[in-house]
Amino acid sequence: MSDLTKILVIFDLDFTLIDNSFAICKAFNYALESFQINPPMKEKIIEKIGIELKDMFLDYLDDANAERGVHLFRQYYRTHFFEGVKIIPGAIDLLEKLQGLRYKLALLTSKKTELAIKLLEYIDLKKYFDFILGEQQEFKPKPNPEPILYILSKFPKIDKVFMIGDHDVDCLSAKNAGINFIGVLSGNTSEKNLRKCAGEDAIIIKHVGNIDPPIHLI
Incomplete structure (x- = not known):
């Protein structure tokens, strides 16, 4: 087994550890309404969360x-980022377990x-x-490997x-940087699409609460 103190786990944030879609959708609609554009269905916005904002x-x-x-x-999100935020089931338990096992933990969002820091503090x-x-x-954004490197x-x-991420952009980022990827289905990317990126043998699970350290992370 690997020395757990020499293992680094990089987490995506949105739909991997938290659901911040309420505030994101409100901020997105606020911006579009400034251009007299009718807001799209919430589902249309949510399916894009995780890609570059522009x-x-x-x-x-x-x-x-x-x-x-x-x-x-x-401008809007800066003062409303905390509205409706929810932690994904099992996220806290996993983070506590990994910290207790002395893994190194990083966040890439x-x-x-x-x-991101203010939200995590909140x-x-x-x-x-x-x-x-x-x-x-x-740095160029995901899926460019620069942030991970x-x-x-x-x-x-x-x-x-x-x-660990929910989106194929997370998978591509990991692949481009030459690191391992674990997919979670707590976002809007299907298992089929995650496996298309990560490979049929990749670990793809329902949400972070189903990750069993150190079994999945060695």
Whole structure:
């Protein structure tokens, strides 16, 4: 068995550890309404959560206005990010187990780092993480490997790395960075699509509460 103190687990945030869709949908609709665009169905927004924010707006706006949409989204979200947030069942238990086993834990999200930290503090999850990385101008977003490779640079003594996420963009990020991937079905990506990315032998489970350390993470 691997030395557990030399294993790093990188978590995605939205639909992997938390459901923040209520605030995200409200912020997205606030931005679109500023352009006199009728808000889409909630399900249409939710299925895009996890990709780069600007790309979400490009389905409705041209490039220049998509940039403005991102600004308006963040303006609203900055003061409403905590509304309706829910922790995915089993997430706290898993984080506590991994911390107790002395795994290194990191978080990689498409949210701005500052807002991700505030949100984690609000729901009392920040204490579990050794490193938190959100969207940064100096890094290309998922699925580019740059963010994961930057996280790896912060843990030079690590022997094995896992990425846990709900979206195929998380899978592609892990694949592009050359690390292991575990998929969870608590988001909107189907098992079929996750396996298409990760491979038929990949570990794909219902939600993080079904991960059994160290069985799945060795």
